[in-house]
Amino acid sequence: MDHPPPVPLNYGTPNSPPPGGPATAARFLLGLAAGSVVSLAVWPWWWRSANQNNDNGNFVYVIVAVPVTKVVASVVCFYFPRWRPFAAGLLVSLAVGFLIFFGACAVNLKLNV
Numbered sequence: 001m002d003h004p005p006p007v008p009l010n011y012g013t014p015n016s017p018p019p020g021g022p023a024t025a026a027r028f029l030l031g032l033a034a035g036s037v038v039s040l041a042v043w044p045w046w047w048r049s050a051n052q053n054n055d056n057g058n059f060v061y062v063i064v065a066v067p068v069t070k071v072v073a074s075v076v077c078f079y080f081p082r083w084r085p086f087a088a089g090l091l092v093s094l095a096v097g098f099l100i101f102f103g104a105c106a107v108n109l110k111l112n113v
Contacts, residue, residue: 015081024085025085027082027083027085027086027089028085028086028088028089028092029089030086030089031074031077031085031086031087031088031089031090031092031093032089032090032092032093032096033089033093034086034089034090034093035070035089035090035092035093035094035096035097036093036096036097036100038066038070038093038097039066039093039096039097039100039101040100042062042066043066043097043100043101043104044104046059046062047104047105047107047108063101066097067094067097070090070091070093070094070097071091071094073087073090074087074088074090074091075087077090
């Protein structure tokens with residue numbers, strides 16, 4: 001009866017993720033913008049280069065390399081709690097990159113009509 005109430009245990013880890021807020025949204029948008037800018041730079045540049053040189057040999061490597069690089073970068077960022085929103089933005093930029101890719105395909109499609 002003379003015992004004080006037990007002290008609540010702290011189950012948090014030293015590296016627990018930061019609370020959400022404007023900084024989280026800003027990091028997400030930064031990742032989304034960074035991934036989209038990469039796609040916006042790579043796809044039109046590659047189409048122009050392939051059309052000028054009449055060489056499509058390495059195109060498959062570029063099609064695979066850009067999304068794989070984004071996924072690998074986002075997996076690395078997911079290991080650091082403060083960079084998780086940035087990693088999520090990079091993953092969402094994959095969808096934006098696909099839209100940019102197919103838009104570049106449509107612009108550079110040559111139909112013999």
